[in-house]
Amino acid sequence: MTEHDPITSPTRRDYMTYGGSVLAGGLLAGCTGGGSESGPTETSAETSSETTTTTTDDDSYSVTMSPMGEVTFDDVPETIFTRLTHLAGMAFALGRGNDVNAMHAPAYYDALWNQFTPRLPGVDLDWSGLYSSWNVSKEKLYALDSDVHLADPVSVLAxxxxxxxxxxxxxxxxxxxFGNTLSSAHTQPTEAYEGDYEYYTLWEQFEKVAQVFRAGEQYEALAAIHDDVLARIEADLPSEGERPSIVMGGFSDPSAPYVYNVDTPGFLTAHTRPFEPVDAFDDGVTSGSRVDMEALLEADPDVILVFGGLHPTYDMANIRETLAADSVASEISAVQNGRIYAQGARYQGPILNLFQLEMTAKQLYPDIFGTWPSYTKGPYPEIPADERFFDRGRVADIMTGDV
Structure with missing residues (x-):
């Protein structure tokens, strides 16, 4: 990579600076990069959520989040760089989705997110054609000239x-x-990093991102809906002995799926952990591992959740037919009972989290929360109004600024 000369580079954003940043000599001290980071696949003690915005007499304001420390802004950012979709999804939730100028796998996630927008009246999203930012370069960041980088500097250093x-x-x-990625699964930073790395739930991190955009009212309104959804789940959650065992995986190759934990800490399980699920593999498989049909039969899940199954390129009918036709897979309880369900994304953001809590509730407990429609393709299915977990119009209004 050609080194960019910092002396001759533009400095029009001197108004947005780190204040007391750990990057100067704390968490990141002594790290020189040099590693490679693999992309996400579809593929804390959690800190308490507290207000971290401070405002000074000159109208600048600061927001504090690990690993950056305190970050000071003189103005609300307009253009937004992202890498992972939990942060792009937070911009989307605040009505700023179309201000995102970069993200990981934009074509894939544009298609997936737009499976949900038809259920949000007046909400539109276009991530097609954006810069695919997983392996980002400094030169491209200068060219994009973004007002904020919603990305974890620790992950970029890898x-x-x-x-x-x-x-x-x-x-x-x-x-x-401004971003936090290791909260996804409470991953430990490498030994090169000094200091503590804090973990946040999806909604705790969303609160801090909302503070960056001075959108606290939108956050509070959406968080209240999220609280109501969780309360509904908690009130009717069956006892442990009545809960089905689950396998969650990517089945682009149905004969050798990648499987993921459903009950471990981190925001990747923000849509399954509230159900206190029974992981069919227990601790026997590392999340992200590939398994064969014999291993899947040995785990014998009652329910199979297919990540990316809502994406237009996924063929849920073919996945079900392939498993049913396999001499080994056909013996799996979930296959025999027709309990193979499409899901969305693990790096989901707050709006997809609301939808995925609703869909997971219905997929796991149809007798309690209402039947999940027989889905094969198309956008997120219509749910009868009296069986919805949240008001779609209300959420859309909040996203577009009508709090």
Whole structure:
């Protein structure tokens, strides 16, 4: 990667700076990058949520989140760089989805997110054609000239050719970093990092991102709906002995799926953990592992949740037929009982989290929460109004600023 000269680079965003940032000498001290980071696949003690915005006499304001520390803004960011969709999804939830200029696998996630927008009146989203930012370069960040980088600097440092000087250069010459990725599964930072890395739930991190955009009222309104959804689930959750065992996986190759934990800490399970699920593999398989049909039969799940199953390129009918025709897979309880269900994304953001809590409730407990429609393709299915977990119109209004 060609080194960009920080002396001659533009500095029009000197108004957005780190204040007391851990990047200067705390968490990231001594890290020189050099590793490679694999992309996500479809593929804390959790901190308490507290207000972290402070405002000064000159109208600048600061928001604090690990691993950045305190980040100061003089103005609300307009253009938004992202890598992972939990952060792009937070911009989307605040009505800022179309201000995103980069993300991981934009074509894939544009198609997937737009399976949900038809249920949100007046909400539109276009991520097609954006820069695919997983292996981001400094040169591209200068070209994009974003007002904020919603990305975890620790995860960027894991890419080849990035070091702490590069991270600081981008923050100084373009705009701050603001993101937290290791909360996805409470992953430990490498030993090169000094200090503590804090973990946040999906909604705790969303609150902080909302503070960056001075959108606290939108956050509070959406969080209240999320609280209501969780309360509904908790009130009617069956006892442990009455809960089905679950396998959650990516079945693009039905004969050798990747499987993921459903009950471990982190926001990747924000749509399954509230159900206190029974993981069919227990602790016997590392999340993200590939398994064969013999291993799947040995686990014998009552329910199979197919990640990405709502994506237009997924063929749920073919997945069901392939498993039913396999001499081994056909013996699995979920296959025999027709309990193979489509899901969305693990890096889901708050709006998809609301939908996925609703769909998971119906997929696991149709007798309690209402039947999940027999889905094969198309957008998120229509649910009878009296069986919905939240008001779609109300959510759409909040997203578009009508709090």
């Amino acid at each position: 890419l080849d050719d990035w070091n702490t000087a590069d991270i600081d250069e981008i923050a100084e010459n373009i705009s701050p970093w």
